[in-house]
Amino acid sequence: MLFAYTYVPHAMEKMQEFIDFIFFEVWCTAPGNGDFRLELFTANAELKELMEVFYYGDTQGGDFFYGHVERIYGLFAPLTPAQIDQLRQWYQANNDIEKVCANDPEVHIARYTDITAIHPDLSEKLASFFKGLYSQQLLDLAALREKIGQIDEHYQAFMQANTTGKCPFCGLGDIKGVHHTKREAYDHYLPKALYPFNSINFRNLAPACHECNSTYKLSKDPAHNAAGRRKAFYPYTVGAHGIEITIDLNAPDIDRLTLADIQLTFGPATVHEEIETWKEVYGIDERYKAKCCDGDAKDWLEQLRILRDAHGITPDTSLATVQQQTAKAPVANSNFLKQAFLEGCQRVGLFDAIAKEGAAP
Secondary structure, eight states, rough: OOOOOOOOOOTTTHHHHHHHHHIIIIIGGGSSSSSGGGGGTSSSSSHHHHHHHHHHHOOOOHHHHHHHHHHHHHHTTTHHHHHHHHHHHHHHHHOOHHHHHHTTOOOOOOOOHHHHHHHHEEEEEEEHHHHTTOOHHTTOHHHHHHHHHHHHHHHHHHHOOOOOOTTTTSSSSSSOTTOOSSOOEEESSTTTOSSSSSOOGGOOOEEEOIIIIIITTOOOOTTTTTTOOOOOOOOOOOSSSEEEEEEEEEEEEGGGGOOGEEEEEOOOGGGGHHHHHHHEEEEEEEHHHHHHHSSSHHHHHHEEEEEEEEHHHOOHHHHHHHHHHHHHOOOGGGEEEEEEHHHHHHTTTTTHHHHHHHHHH
């Protein structure tokens, strides 16, 4: 990704804390701990209060939450100590998103297929529960909102700290900010369709533009490909690497440029594996090449002609200005791609042609 988000703490994180308690202090203690009962939640007063509201109330979301917690407790009850220990390790690993992205060899993550291999019924119920945790039907319940706030509030706080206005996963799409009444969808970076335990972990949730979230990424897995585990960019990393992009053009006729005429090279080499994951998951090659073939790229060159004719500014001088703009605001107006494209045009001789056009009688 082109840049990292700043992580913003919020009351919504309390939902993950509730799930942590349920997993470790309720489900994992189920073997030999008797029937499911409200007293199991006594050590967490706020969660116990919620469970009581859900038990005695009559809401679909409350019934969903309480019923799944109870049923999964029953499925944990007959598990062996070794199975409980394995599930504990998987839970902890799946929620350490930064180490998952780094492909830390000490972190052994699990997908639903791994749980299915040892307990199909448990895998099915966990999938139903964790996928449903992110539903508005549950998050809109008044009793829960009182404890954790609302996701729209989190989004507003998030955007007050993240003000670029562009999607960090592509740099092309706009991201709705504090001046909008609507918001972007939060992408489950490790897809909730594949991974248990982290569907409400905000370290695994990041706003993304519609193209990234719903057109290109979908349920693609940043942590796995056909060859196995891989590295991926962590959306909230500190001290992120700047992505270097070089565009080489194999044809000087911009009006007839095709995807095959464009070669993209990415750096730095220190994050090569992360870059390859990013390109595959978000369709970066196709999207950046398409941008170089569309009207925006033609306009970038036309701006050089306008500046030449109106102010006598050479294409080389105009490019130097673009480079300065990119250094200050790389994703504004797609500057990062505009600079790489114009540098490619310069190398293929288009700047010389533009200069000669201006010099012609």
